[in-house]
Amino acid sequence: MLKRILCWALVMMLTMGGCAAMGENVYFSNAEQAEWYQDMLKDGMMSLGNNRRLKNVIRRARAGEEITLATIGGSITEGAGAKTYQECYASRFARGFAARYGAGDGSNVHFVNAGVGGTPSTFGLMRYQRDIVDRVKDADGLPDLVIVEFSVNDYQEPTGHRCFESLVKTILSQPNDPAVILLFAVFQGGFNLQDELKKIGEAYDLMMVSIKDAAYPHVGKEWTAEEFFFDQYHPTSFGHGIMADCLLAAVEAANARETSAQDVDLNVEPAYGTDYMGLITLYGKGDWPDTVTVEKGGFLHDDTQSYNNLPIGRVCGQNFCHFETDSAEPLRVTGKFKKLLIAWRATAEARFGTAEIVVDGKVKRTLTGGDSKWGQSEVVMIWDSRTEAEDHVLEIRMAEGAQEKRFTITAIGIVQ
Numbered sequence: 001m002l003k004r005i006l007c008w009a010l011v012m013m014l015t016m017g018g019c020a021a022m023g024e025n026v027y028f029s030n031a032e033q034a035e036w037y038q039d040m041l042k043d044g045m046m047s048l049g050n051n052r053r054l055k056n057v058i059r060r061a062r063a064g065e066e067i068t069l070a071t072i073g074g075s076i077t078e079g080a081g082a083k084t085y086q087e088c089y090a091s092r093f094a095r096g097f098a099a100r101y102g103a104g105d106g107s108n109v110h111f112v113n114a115g116v117g118g119t120p121s122t123f124g125l126m127r128y129q130r131d132i133v134d135r136v137k138d139a140d141g142l143p144d145l146v147i148v149e150f151s152v153n154d155y156q157e158p159t160g161h162r163c164f165e166s167l168v169k170t171i172l173s174q175p176n177d178p179a180v181i182l183l184f185a186v187f188q189g190g191f192n193l194q195d196e197l198k199k200i201g202e203a204y205d206l207m208m209v210s211i212k213d214a215a216y217p218h219v220g221k222e223w224t225a226e227e228f229f230f231d232q233y234h235p236t237s238f239g240h241g242i243m244a245d246c247l248l249a250a251v252e253a254a255n256a257r258e259t260s261a262q263d264v265d266l267n268v269e270p271a272y273g274t275d276y277m278g279l280i281t282l283y284g285k286g287d288w289p290d291t292v293t294v295e296k297g298g299f300l301h302d303d304t305q306s307y308n309n310l311p312i313g314r315v316c317g318q319n320f321c322h323f324e325t326d327s328a329e330p331l332r333v334t335g336k337f338k339k340l341l342i343a344w345r346a347t348a349e350a351r352f353g354t355a356e357i358v359v360d361g362k363v364k365r366t367l368t369g370g371d372s373k374w375g376q377s378e379v380v381m382i383w384d385s386r387t388e389a390e391d392h393v394l395e396i397r398m399a400e401g402a403q404e405k406r407f408t409i410t411a412i413g414i415v416q
Contacts, residue, residue, distance in 0.1 A: 027096070027245050036222065041249035044214025046184070046198065048254040049207040050264045053179040057144045058255055064103035066138045068110045069094050072124050072131070072167075073149030076185045076243075077115025078311070081234030085311060089235075090115065092244035093147070097251065110137060113311040118376035120157040121150040121164035123343055126281045126379070126413045128167060131315050142176045147247070151184040151192040152233070158341075158381035159276060165200045166276035172204060172266060173277075179207070183247065186212040188229040199271040204264050209250045215242045275386070275415070276339060282412040284318040291416060292335030298326040299396065303408040306345050307377055316343075316377070320409040322398055324351070330358070330397035333412060337392055340383035341413035346373040353405025357382055358395040366399065367407075377410045389416045 061067050071077050071090040079088030086092075090113045098106030114131040116123070136143055148171075150157075150164060157163065171180050182201045184194035192212050201208040219225050228239040235243065280289060284302055288294045299320035307315050320331050342357060347369045354368040357380070364382050383392070396409055 044246035046208040046210045050205040050260040051254040052260040067144040070112045070143035071147045072114040074153035075117030081230030087237040089240040089243035122379040125167040149183040162273035182208045184210040188232040203271040295332040297329030299331040330395040333394040336389040337414040338385040338389040339415035343410040345408035346378045353402030354399040
């Protein structure tokens with residue numbers, strides 16, 4: 001009964017969007033005194049990892065330096081399921097971190113949220129530069145702590161977790177030595193990919209926080225499924241608050257430990273592969289690198305409805321869109337590459353048709369929408385060579401009979 005009362009008090013606190021502080025603690029519930037709740041928070045600490053970079057970020061924040069926190073992931077990171085954006089885990093974590101470790105009113109701690117619904121780490125790597133780095137306002141222009149959350153989005157991700165690991169190592173390799181936290185969310189049915197993705201965290205000795213290990217065992221006990229989950233995929237505001245608490249508790253515990261003697265080792269054997277590092281993303285804007293030639297052909301327009309997220313608005317920027325009245329000329333990219341990713345808008349709208357992906361004159365993939373599509377940006381792997389980059393010609397063209405339909409290529413990713 002006592003547990004139930006504490007949980008309902010926690011629910012009320014989360015619904016109000018409040019933040020209770022106990023001494024120096026900053027949580028989004030008022031149940032942290034309960035022994036079971038403390039045990040739950042510890043259960044979520046899959047690994048506290050190498051804390052050297054994290055403690056440096058906290059030291060700098062307390063000293064009043066400008067720092068930026070960032071999150072990248074799927075719809076849970078974007079805030080889906082929460083009543084308001086301010087009640088999602090990402091926003092709550094950023095506010096809790098600033099309140100605990102920021103100087104003065106915490107305004108020196110900035111935050112960028114690049115969560116996008118229905119997208120895998122493949123898409124995350126493609127847009128990391130634009131949707132996080134380009135939005136950082138600090139003097140060095142780089143995020144200082146990044147939470148990566150794709151554990152419920154990367155099922156059947158086309159590169160076999162190599163894009164996830166490439167994204168993680170890309171962040172870790174920044175010259176400002178940022179900290180990285182892997183966050184493993186969970187679906188209502190208990191699904192996530194933490195058993196596979198934790199191998200990446202173990203390779204680089206990263207902090208890993210598991211909501212499956214922490215909160216999921218309490219479903220049907222301290223809280224009901226309806227209290228924690230908004231639907232089968234997303235947490236409620238209550239669930240988001242628990243996620244924020246798990247992250248804040250892990251950061252607190254890691255900061256309390258003795259500083260790791262050495263920095264993270266970036267020369268370790270990859271868990272899956274880092275061969276997508278250095279990915280170049282081509283958008284429709286026209287600022288393409290000199291190493292490739294882009295001819296838009298009949299993909300001259302910009303689909304402004306392609307993707308937005310709650311905290312930052314439009315993501316990925318201008319795309320390549322074929323309108324009904326455009327010519328049948330293909331979108332053509334010429335240059336050297338060894339890997340090729342295509343992100344496209346998958347929709348059930350009847351006005352959108354079918355496109356063919358052609359490399360060096362051979363059709364490699366046919367892309368079409370359908371009833372199961374809802375406008376998400378899907379990513380397909382077209383070319384995946386492990387050898388040196390070679391000259392190729394990529395053409396994206398409307399399929400026979402679909403020239404008077406629409407089609408949106410969100411972005412093109414190449415590794416040269």
